[in-house]
Amino acid sequence: MFRRAMTLIVALALLAGLAVGGYFLPVPYIVASPGLAVNTIGETEGEEPVIQVDGRKTYTHEGGLNMVTVQYTGGPQGRMDLFNLVRAWLSPNESVLPEEAVFPPERSVEEVSEEQSLEMEDSQTAATAAALTELGIDYENETVIADVDEDAPAAGKLEQGDTVTEVDGEPAGSNDEVAEEVADRDPGDDVEITVERDGDTERFEMPTTESDDGTAVVGVMVANNPDFPFEVDISVGEIGGPSAGMMFALGIMDRLSPEGLTDGQAVAGTGTITPQGTVGGVSGVAQKMVSAQRKGADYFLVPQESCDQTFDSAASDDLSVVRVSELSEAVSALETIRTGDGELPRCEAD
Template identity: 65%
Template sequence: MFRRSMTLLVAVVLLVGLAVGAMYLPVPYLVASPGLALNTIGEVEGEQVIHVEGEESYEHDGELAMVTVQYSGGPGAHMDMFTVLSAWLSPNQAVLPEEALFPPDQSLEEINESQDLQMDDSQTAATAAALNELDIDYDIRSVVMGVGEDMPASGELAKGDVITEVDGEPVAGKDETVEQVSDREPGDPVELTVLRDGETEKFELTTTDDDGTALIGIMVGNDMEFPFDVEITVGEVGGPSAGMMFALGIMDRLTPEGLTGGETIAGSGTIEPDGTVGGVSGVEQKVVSAAEEGADYFLVAEDSCGQAMSSAASDEVDVVKVGELGDAVDALEDIRDGADPADLPSC
């Protein structure tokens, strides 16, 4: 009887030990937590986050804070079940599958490179959007970013070529170039005027068919030449989600009155050169970051409204819905004028 009891006790102890040990085995999940808040019209380590050179700029009170999400886990830093369950129960954290941030077909270096590129692109787009909102002219050129193999442009056009004309008509930017090239029947010729190494060259290509659309097999991007320099310094932060707050920060630097009226404003959203504000991920945690920063208002893209209102901190800040940069500017003007938060566009 004693031996049987001891055997049962040892079995129970082993099972408990295995259960406890299993809680600390690595699992393929990420934990998203509120990250840092960075004032885009402030300074980091004595250096302006947004620095304008070649144009008069201004400094104002208040904050225009870009907020971030901090991710734990990923390749080389797996989460254990205990940590994941704790995060699952936390109102300020979220649990995501690892592949949501780290696709299995991409290396960590490729992911970091992509995040850095998205950050660079968002800063350029933010500058363009801010200048558009302020009616400041700038030049935009259509640049070849890549050439497909075995396509009409292969062996003719090259990465870095600036397309200045299509069929003798000037084009400014990738949208005009794509529209002009595709505005014909597949198989029809197209003449491109290209600036390469300071020299002008002409190429006549025969378009090919892509589901009824004429194309020549190039990737085209925008190269924007601004009338002054705008430098943005944010350290190791990557991704495109700070675009809207960058654009507002640039406008604040270029505007004598300023945008915040001394208020602390946070927000998150991508930006396009035409001012379109797009949704982002991790907004639940970003609203918490905004509340911890002491923000009175949180500007959010309409596409992210659901996330914002489901945040544990949604009742601590006034969430303002924006679809375009101009909407954010109008909301900030109302805030400066002392508008009732209930009268601002909300989710």
């Protein structure tokens, strides 16, 4: 009996040890939780405007046009343990995601961080372009080669810094339009790209290849290089990614407009932006809505593509959610909020 009792005690101790060890064992998941909210028409912690304009008259208005973020915990450099993972699963404000959703296994943490920083820079440039277009302020734009894949068809022909002037003999548009023009063919078909390099015009014909999503590409990254009539600087610290683009554009418009866009109302939102003013979908909307709620926002602007995420948020009952697909629609929605005239476009459940 004594041996049986000792065996049972040892077995239970081992089982408890395994349970405790497994509970704190690192697991390949990350937790998305509500992050920072930054008022784009407000000031930084250093009491400088978040959006500063040099070379044109600006205005300061009351209210809030808040960009909101998601905070990620875990990842290759600090994996979550099972204890905190279970806690996050039970939390109404957090989501659990596979690690590869944010940190693809084929890419390093440094590469992901660098990409997010570049996306933030691009979103600020696109937001400035979209805001100026919406305000009717002209500017010049060039589309340049930002990077060339050394194993791609463009290698040895196109170079970083080249200005794209034509695709198949037609004038080049924005970076997105150039990519679409190249993709408008079957992978393997040829494309002719004309560039300006060191003051000379160069034409290159090359085959396309198939990208991961099945479209035709030549293996280059193209970027907009706009020449704005004045300088716009946006300061949001170490925040990365493209999802604040729409709120940046609205913040720039508010800074340049004699009359404010909000009339003192507290508004938050999320969504990417193109230079043409198209608002694109984003992830983490449920957590961003909680960030907006904590910031005191009454209204939340969300891309139409991301409407389905709004119904899962713990803050869905406390925010008036407004769907938009273009910057002009966001401006119209703010006018409705300001005046109380008309109806706001809402997200609808499937």
